[in-house]
Amino acid sequence: MDSFQAHYAHIHDPGWQPRIAAQLRERGLVTFSGIADHAGLAAVARRLMTIRPHRDAGPDGVTVITGTQAQGSGYAAFTDAELIPHTDGSSVPDPPGLLLLTCQQAAGQGGRTRVADGARIISTLAEQCPAALHALSAPRASFFGAAGGYLGAVVEPAGPGRTRIRLRLDDLAWFSADAADAVPLLRTVIADHVQTFQLRAGEGVLLSNTRWLHGRDSFAGRRTMLRVLGDPLPNTGIMPGFPSPAPTTGTQTPRAA
Helix, strand or coil, X not given: CXXXXXXXXXXXXXXXXXXXXXXXXXXXXXXXXXXXXXXXXXXXXXXXXXXXXXXXXXXXXXXXXXXXXXXXXXXXXXXXCCEEEECCCCCCCCCCCEEEEEEEECCCEECCEEEEEHHHHHHHHHHHCHHHHHHHCCCCCEEECCCCCEEECCEEECCCCEEEEXXXXXXXXXXXXXXXXXXXXXXXXXXXXXXXXXXXXXXXXXXXXXXXXXXXXXXXXXXXXXXXXXXXXXXXXXXXXXXXXXXXXXXXXXCCC
């Protein structure tokens, strides 16, 4: 079974909402098909989340992402370049809990969607290089964004027994000396856990934005994606982040990239 099918759920079935919410609580990621327009995406979003307004979104909360809208720092998503796996809203105090993304038009070449489970990434660091995880968890490990951005940890508490990750690795990311030393290892571990989907028109992903990283390969030709960001509705029971990894004293280092 490929990665897309491993996470697939029938989002149009009657009574889908509690099943999708349960999968998000357990695994943090759902793949789906059959949604390629603004109205369909917004309708699904409203069943699961309070939609957050966004700088680049329309009145319905849907952002159109193509490769022809580059506007400088912080706009890498609106180019045809590779997008390094990251979490959205890394520069705001409380990042959105959910991200809903669907393909309206696939690229002529490339553009595969990449996702990586932060729970597995952090567990690997905890087991194999706790010093790197400690550096990334420091209160001033990173600064994300421009003036007024986020200063804090890459890996931070998300409530009793839970952890969340926030990350960007573009030109609006700065790290403390200790955290910067850990970033090459973090990149390697992310690469080890990446799953890829070649999304076709109408296919998409719904993920916990404080658990899963997402990005894409570079592409050629027109590619149009639709995105909604928001926070889980209380009746979904979806909590931020993921269960915190157990403490460990392991010191083995993962293989180099």
